[in-house]
Amino acid sequence: MKIPCPKVTPKLRFWSIFSLLTSLFFYLVTGTASAQCLTSGLTEDEQLAMTKGLFEDELFSASSESSKCFLEEFKDSAAREEIFFLRAEALRKGGDLQGAIKAYDELKKNFPSSKTYLDNSMLQKGISLALTRNYTASIRTLKLLLLDFPTTKYRDEALYWLGYAASFQAESLRKKNNKDALLFYQDSTLHFVKVEPELLNLKQQQERLHLMGRAWWFLKDFTKAEEAWSQYLKNSKSIKPEQALNLKYQLATGFQQEKNYKKAERWFARILTKHPDSKLAVVSAFLRAEMAYAVSVQETKTESLDSKAVSILIKHYKLYLNKNDNKYQALAYYRIGVLQQPHRPNEAIHAFQKYLRTKDKTYAAEVHYRLGYLFFNTKQQQKAIQIFEKYLRTKDKTYTNEVLYQLGFLYIESKRPKKAIQIFENYLSTKDKTYEGEVLYQLGFLYIESQNQKKAIQIFENYL
Known part of the structure; x- marks a missing residue:
């Protein structure tokens, strides 16, 4: 805030320039003002005018020293309240925030009932404390300001800085005590929402949106975080591409x-559109495909999707695979295989074979099972037998009974009765009842063909 200063008339500002510059020279050379004030010898009006003039000319270091001298020399001046505040402001604007904080305290100590400067003094002290990372003291000062001056014209700026200080206090606590950090994030949002944004400057408006979004994100209210960050991304003129990328990725993962897979997919898609060559584009390509797949399953309540939906999803997964990344390659091939199995079996076979070449074990047993059926349905009996046998050598037991049943018939069709008998006997040893009747029936005829009449009779008796 610009300090209201009466216009300095030429007469008052006509101090001895040569004398002032000489004093300033010796002051700067010696580096101390302890021996003599640089304004010694000036009248009260001259020194007051000079102090204000230096401030208006943005010579803040000289102005703070001049105001200090004024306060030492004119202890009964009616302008002391104003000069206490002007000195604090000169120190703040000159970059000495710690000195400014002390000077604001001196103003309050000497003029505890000030109606002209005290609310602004408390605001600037609170801001200075926040900028020096003393967030606890900043919050305390700003809350006291709003308590003591409920109708102050600085209300919105005080609320903004309360939100700012609370947000950064939360950030400083987050890795040490997340529970306390969340309380400060909550406080920061409460302060920010009370602000009339149009009463802030443009930089503060943008920072408010940024910090609000961050607070909501850590509070896991991703919809409100999206509202704040969307406005921030839309309106900010100074946001760097890297920051924009990270905010979008945070919203997507949130x-x-x-x-909420539909919104997650949209944000991952925005990363691919706006940041195609970024470090997060690769993982976003895969996660975009995963989110689109999850949306389809949510909406249809089944994994059996129509060919149009499958075609779109395959396109997303292939976009990821084209980036030559290995981290999610196996899962992408697995997804493509599962999606293509009901529609394009040959492409499903191709995808599953690529999955197995990755050496990933997560879905290996299931892929062997699915491949066996694909080979069976595409009349590739020998390959079906080989892949089903590989499945039986895995530790997975999920599909064992079904594989044994199908494998027995494959051996019958390939004219290998001994292997069919062995497989069907293995099936019966599992005690599974699902296909027991049909297996006993087929096994009886297999024993007849192999000239084992006694065993055939025993099997048929069990069948009956």
């Missing part, structure tokens, strides 16, 4: 945590 909605992913919340299982």
